[in-house]
Amino acid sequence: MRRLALIAVPYIWLLALFLVPFLIVLKISLSDIAMAIPPYTPTLDLTEGWEGLKDFFSNLDFDNYIFLTTDDLYWKAYLSSFKIAVIATFLTLLVGYPIAYGMAAAPDHWRPTLMMLVILPFWTSFLIRVYSWIGILSNEGYLNQLLLSLGIISSPLTILNTNVAVYIGIVYTYLPFMILPIYAALERMDGSLLEAAEDLGCSRITAFWLVTFPLSKNGIIAGCFLVFIPTIGEFVIPSLLGGSRTLMIGKVLWEEFFNNRDWPVASAVAVILLLLLIIPIILFQRNEQKQREAEG
Amino acid sequence: MRRVTWFNATSLTLGFAFLYLPMVILIIYSFNESKLVTVWAGFSTKWYGELLSNQSFLDAAWVTVKVAVMSSSIATVLGTMAALVLVRSGRFSGRTLFSGMIYAPLVMPEVITGLSLLLLFIGLNIDRGVMTIVLAHTTFSMCFVSVVVSSRLVSFDRSLEEAALDLGCSQMQAFFLVTLPIIAPAVISGWLLAFTLSLDDLVIASFTAGPSSTTLPIKIWSSIRLGLSPEINALSTLMIAVVTVGVITASLISKRGSLKRQADERAAET
Numbered sequence: 001m002r003r004l005a006l007i008a009v010p011y012i013w014l015l016a017l018f019l020v021p022f023l024i025v026l027k028i029s030l031s032d033i034a035m036a037i038p039p040y041t042p043t044l045d046l047t048e049g050w051e052g053l054k055d056f057f058s059n060l061d062f063d064n065y066i067f068l069t070t071d072d073l074y075w076k077a078y079l080s081s082f083k084i085a086v087i088a089t090f091l092t093l094l095v096g097y098p099i100a101y102g103m104a105a106a107p108d109h110w111r112p113t114l115m116m117l118v119i120l121p122f123w124t125s126f127l128i129r130v131y132s133w134i135g136i137l138s139n140e141g142y143l144n145q146l147l148l149s150l151g152i153i154s155s156p157l158t159i160l161n162t163n164v165a166v167y168i169g170i171v172y173t174y175l176p177f178m179i180l181p182i183y184a185a186l187e188r189m190d191g192s193l194l195e196a197a198e199d200l201g202c203s204r205i206t207a208f209w210l211v212t213f214p215l216s217k218n219g220i221i222a223g224c225f226l227v228f229i230p231t232i233g234e235f236v237i238p239s240l241l242g243g244s245r246t247l248m249i250g251k252v253l254w255e256e257f258f259n260n261r262d263w264p265v266a267s268a269v270a271v272i273l274l275l276l277l278i279i280p281i282i283l284f285q286r287n288e289q290k291q292r293e294a295e296g
Numbered sequence: 297m298r299r300v301t302w303f304n305a306t307s308l309t310l311g312f313a314f315l316y317l318p319m320v321i322l323i324i325y326s327f328n329e330s331k332l333v334t335v336w337a338g339f340s341t342k343w344y345g346e347l348l349s350n351q352s353f354l355d356a357a358w359v360t361v362k363v364a365v366m367s368s369s370i371a372t373v374l375g376t377m378a379a380l381v382l383v384r385s386g387r388f389s390g391r392t393l394f395s396g397m398i399y400a401p402l403v404m405p406e407v408i409t410g411l412s413l414l415l416l417f418i419g420l421n422i423d424r425g426v427m428t429i430v431l432a433h434t435t436f437s438m439c440f441v442s443v444v445v446s447s448r449l450v451s452f453d454r455s456l457e458e459a460a461l462d463l464g465c466s467q468m469q470a471f472f473l474v475t476l477p478i479i480a481p482a483v484i485s486g487w488l489l490a491f492t493l494s495l496d497d498l499v500i501a502s503f504t505a506g507p508s509s510t511t512l513p514i515k516i517w518s519s520i521r522l523g524l525s526p527e528i529n530a531l532s533t534l535m536i537a538v539v540t541v542g543v544i545t546a547s548l549i550s551k552r553g554s555l556k557r558q559a560d561e562r563a564a565e566t
Contacts (some may be wrong), residue, residue: 002467007385007394010378010438014397017435024419036419067421095314098307105304116309116547121315123539126496127513128532131520132318135325138524140334176313232406235499240520250407254499257411260337267415270408281403 017080029267030060040264063270073252074269077190078276080247084163084238085231088170093220096178101212102218104180104186116185122176130169130240135243137165161243169237174230178223185219186212218291225284233273249273304463319536326529329487333524343530353531356515360495363426365509367433368490368523373520374434375441375490384443384447409436412502417504432504444489445499448482481550488546 031040068074102115121129136142137160144156161163189212197207235250242248249269257266313349330337347353379514383389401409413432415423420436452475476483484549498513519525 003385006377007381007388010374011390011394012379012439014375014378014394016417017413017431018397018401019393019526021416022408024415025408025412028415095311099311101306102308102311105301106308112547112551116543117312117315120540120543123320123492123543124319124536125513125516125519125532127516128528128535129318131516131528132322134520135524136318136321138334140332142334145334155355158316172314173317200566228406229403233407235407243545250405252409253407261414266411270411275490276409277403277405284403285399288500289365 012287018119022212025191025267025270027060028264029064029271030062030066031264032061032063033262037052038263039261052274064264065272067265068268068272072196072217073247074249077247077249077252078272081232081234082276084166084170084246084248085228085234088174089224089228090165092171092174092178096175096223097220099175100182100186100216102180103183104184112192118176126173129173133165133169133172133241134160150285160241161241161246162245165241166238166246166248170231171235173237174227175259177226181222181226182216182219185216189215191270197255218294222284222291223286225280225287229277229280229284232277240292306395306535311406319532323533324423326434326526326533329525330524330528332401333526333529343526344534346349347527347530347534350512353512353515353527354510355554356510359509363379363429363501364491365496367430367437367494368487370430370434370485371438371490372487373440375486376436376445378438378442379446379449382446397441398442401436402443404436406497406499410500412504413500424511428504428506429501429509432500433490433494436500437493440488440489441483442494444486445482448479474475481553 002236034040050226103111103118106114134141137156138144139156139160141160143159147153148156159168178237193211193215194207197211198204202210231248234248235254238246238248238251239254242251253266253269253273256262256269325333325336327339327341328336329340329342375387379395382395382398410432413428413435414424417428422428456478457470457474460469460474465473496513497511499512500519502514505511516528517529519528
């Protein structure tokens with residue numbers, strides 16, 4: 001009895017507030033836009049019994065999905081989100097790996113402090129961390145002021161409202177997610193392996209590529225997924241730092257819903273986004289599982 | 297691999313400079329006299345005054361704290377229950393769906409979570425306000441809580457609970473007197489995580505908030521969409537200060553706790 005209650009309470013909560021809402025999105029994505037409240041049709045009318053139900057299902061169609069394939073905007077937005085996420089993930093890896101490596105090589109008594117310094121930004125507001133870059137990157141911003149006063153450039157660089165600013169924003173905000181799994185992998189590594197490689201005639205750099213890098217592979221994969229998956233649907237960073245030409249699907253969905261008020265199309269955009277995300281999510285789960293099994 | 301080389305030292309210095317410089321600049325310029333945020337015109341605390349006398353910011357902060365306290369507390373209870381189910385309930389029909397619903401929100405894009413909950417609330421004709429944000433935040437943060445708590449429960453020694461049952465505790469008593477105190481650090485960090493996630497959330501709150509329930513991130517968002525604002529710099533500084541003090545205090549407490557535990561263990565061995 002008690003066991004049943006323990007299972008039922010969180011179960012019903014998640015069914016009602018996670019699964020059912022998602023089924024509603026799925027249903028509305030098959031509906032048509034209408035000038036009504038709510039702004040779509042058909043709506044299910046249970047008072048009409050069986051006829052109402054039949055009517056309801058016969059009015060659902062895939063028009064919105066067909067629309068998504070005919071209008072350039074959407075597939076370009078999916079493609080460009082994917083491209084931005086891939087490049088940003090790679091850049092985060094380039095920046096994050098040396099930091100994780102440095103942390104793993106640091107003396108033992110520094111490590112807790114270094115760990116805390118990596119985690120601290122995660123507890124600070126995401127919005128504020130993105131906002132802090134507006135002042136740095138704008139045309140009159142601190143970076144341009146510095147470069148102009150040093151005489152490196154003669155006219156201000158335009159960085160804010162371009163994709164470059166979006167990359168900087170993503171690398172900055174998601175860096176801890178890359179550093180932590182790589183650090184965890186490097187920290188477990190046995191230092192005598194490197195000594196053995198060097199005794200056998202490897203240079204330090206070859207020893208890194210032949211020993212350290214492969215041993216940190218699982219950390220790298222985990223870190224890349226942790227950055228890539230949330231970046232695809234990112235809304236705040238492209239809206240604040242990106243320009244009018246920055247296309248990302250999270251932003252498109254938001255505008256479709258709030259500005260165009262086209263709920264059926266916004267729902268269809270959401271369903272496709274989720275379908276696209278399922279592949280990397282499954283790959284990520286599999287990598288995690290493999291790692292757990294390897295650890296016994 | 298303990299090697300402090302110039303390469304490691306440089307990458308750590310540059311890396312942490314990259315992580316912290318933007319926030320340091322933000323803090324310094326929050327004390328700027330000028331309304332133009334990027335032009336330094338002398339030291340002043342006037343933007344803090346402006347911020348604290350701006351009723352709409354204070355209202356938004358109050359709504360945010362209310363939402364965060366309620367949602368993280370409910371999420372902690374639900375998330376701990378879910379963790380107990382995941383770790384201990386063994387097989388039951390619908391278990392796959394259950395664990396799927398626990399893990400899916402962790403990777404679900406916020407725009408989709410927000411959209412789907414909004415459509416649910418509209419479908420049920422529920423007026424949007426503080427309660428709907430609480431429901432939304434509870435739903436995704438309970439999943440984070442359950443992940444944190446279940447990773448602690450996996451390594452929990454159940455013989456302690458069995459001992460309590462043998463000594464005449466009821467199941468409930470055994471849970472509250474034995475299990476809960478032992479897993480308390482994980483439950484507390486789950487609560488803190490849920491609390492921070494709720495404080496921080498813009499996207500889901502934007503979908504589920506009503507006109508009278510503007511949270512701080514929504515308020516910040518609408519001010520920074522129009523560009524830089526000295527008041528937001530002051531607000532950011534206050535928020536960073538609160539977080540820094542909180543994190544340092546928490547880590548000192550946990551450090552003291554682990555030192556005490558080590559001392560106890562040594563005492564037990566001798």
